[in-house]
Amino acid sequence: MTRTPVNVTVTGAAGQIGYALLFRIASGHLLGADVPVKLRLLEIPQGMKAAEGTAMELDDCAFPLLKGIDIFDDPNQGFDGANVALLVGARPRTKGMERGDLLSANGGIFKPQGAAINAHAADDIKVLVVGNPANTNALIAQAAAPDVPAERFTAMTRLDHNRAISQLAKKTGADLTEIKRLTIWGNHSATQYPDIFHAEIAGKNAAEVVGDEQWLADTFIPTVAKRGAAIIEARGASSAASAANAAIDHVHTWVNGTAAGDWTSMGIPSDGSYGVPEGLISSFPVTCKDGKYEIVQGLDINEFSRKRIDASVAELVEERDAVRELGLI
Ligand SMILES: NC(=O)c1ccc[n+]([C@@H]2O[C@H](COP(=O)([O-])OP(=O)(O)OC[C@H]3O[C@@H](n4cnc5c(N)ncnc54)[C@H](O)[C@@H]3O)[C@@H](O)[C@H]2O)c1
Numbered sequence: 001m002t003r004t005p006v007n008v009t010v011t012g013a014a015g016q017i018g019y020a021l022l023f024r025i026a027s028g029h030l031l032g033a034d035v036p037v038k039l040r041l042l043e044i045p046q047g048m049k050a051a052e053g054t055a056m057e058l059d060d061c062a063f064p065l066l067k068g069i070d071i072f073d074d075p076n077q078g079f080d081g082a083n084v085a086l087l088v089g090a091r092p093r094t095k096g097m098e099r100g101d102l103l104s105a106n107g108g109i110f111k112p113q114g115a116a117i118n119a120h121a122a123d124d125i126k127v128l129v130v131g132n133p134a135n136t137n138a139l140i141a142q143a144a145a146p147d148v149p150a151e152r153f154t155a156m157t158r159l160d161h162n163r164a165i166s167q168l169a170k171k172t173g174a175d176l177t178e179i180k181r182l183t184i185w186g187n188h189s190a191t192q193y194p195d196i197f198h199a200e201i202a203g204k205n206a207a208e209v210v211g212d213e214q215w216l217a218d219t220f221i222p223t224v225a226k227r228g229a230a231i232i233e234a235r236g237a238s239s240a241a242s243a244a245n246a247a248i249d250h251v252h253t254w255v256n257g258t259a260a261g262d263w264t265s266m267g268i269p270s271d272g273s274y275g276v277p278e279g280l281i282s283s284f285p286v287t288c289k290d291g292k293y294e295i296v297q298g299l300d301i302n303e304f305s306r307k308r309i310d311a312s313v314a315e316l317v318e319e320r321d322a323v324r325e326l327g328l329i
Pocket residue numbers: 011012013014015016017018042043044046047088089090091092109129130131132133134156157159160188238239240243
């Protein structure tokens with residue numbers, strides 16, 4: 001039976017994450033090795049020529065699953081019929097730019113994109129926001145799309161989740177595949193909280209296996225939370241291939257499910273669980289099944305974790321209040 005291709009819109013398609021992402025979507029890593037896709041690339045006018053070059057290269061790969069590529073500089077066209085939207089293009093912070101300026105510049109991108117998703121995307125649209133500040137950009141887009149169920153708007157903390165697994169494997173000598181149930185809480189920023197108190201290493205409690213709260217507080221958490229900045233410092237550009245990989249992981253897990261006994265981390269609209277104010281787009285532990293996610297409930301939050309979750313959530317509240325004041329939500 002021939003499957004109908006899934007329409008995948010990627011914004012910022014000519015950027016560095018876009019370049020690392022599109023070839024993997026086209027080769028079946030986003031949705032599955034048997035799922036045909038049509039790509040809709042959205043750029044700003046200055047990015048159109050480079051996006052055309054990337055589309056030429058995609059053609060030259062002769063990917064069997066790639067059933068079409070269209071390029072747009074109009075969000076209304078770019079999101080038309082989209083089943084999955086990866087919102088990567090964003091306004092980076094430049095020298096001398098205040099946080100309010102950054103939020104305002106990104107509001108100018110994510111508000112019209114949310115409105116275009118509301119008006120033109122397919123009924124089953126799933127949105128992942130990668131462009132920073134990802135959680136608050138997702139909130140802006142979601143607020144501009146009142147007819148789309150709020151839970152379809154998500155923000156990426158999977159890169160942080162993958163970074164945390166990798167650091168924990170290095171510390172303990174465990175194989176990456178033995179580490180389960182790790183959680184990133186809060187914002188995709190330096191305040192995020194990577195939590196290993198419920199994580200398992202080969203079936204044993206990870207915090208007990210590590211047995212070193214000082215390492216946790218002084219090494220593990222800052223290394224994970226500041227990894228993005230460390231990569232910018234080393235590469236002279238922000239993470240791209242690992243960010244694209246995490247975007248693939250996020251959507252693949254959302255669509256195809258988490259493995260039995262494991263969970264993942266996603267920035268999602270809070271339902272009030274774990275004391276996170278309802279509506280904030282904050283990272284939680286989630287399981288996924290049949291294209292839907294659910295927050296893992298009933299975890300005991302110790303004092304060490306509570307104050308770190310609260311600090312990151314407080315930052316999200318500040319960001320939400322700032323964009324509210326700017327009239328963006
Ligand atoms: N959430 C995460 O874990 C994570 C990780 C890495 C990077 N990021 C963020 O992802 C974003 C993209 O990173 P990059 O390295 O690809 O940047 P980049 O500057 O290489 O590319 C961004 C692209 O977006 C395009 N763009 C800008 N405004 C647009 C709009 N309104 N519509 C469509 N396209 C638009 C630009 O023309 C450019 O081609 C940045 O905000 C970065 O901070 C997030």
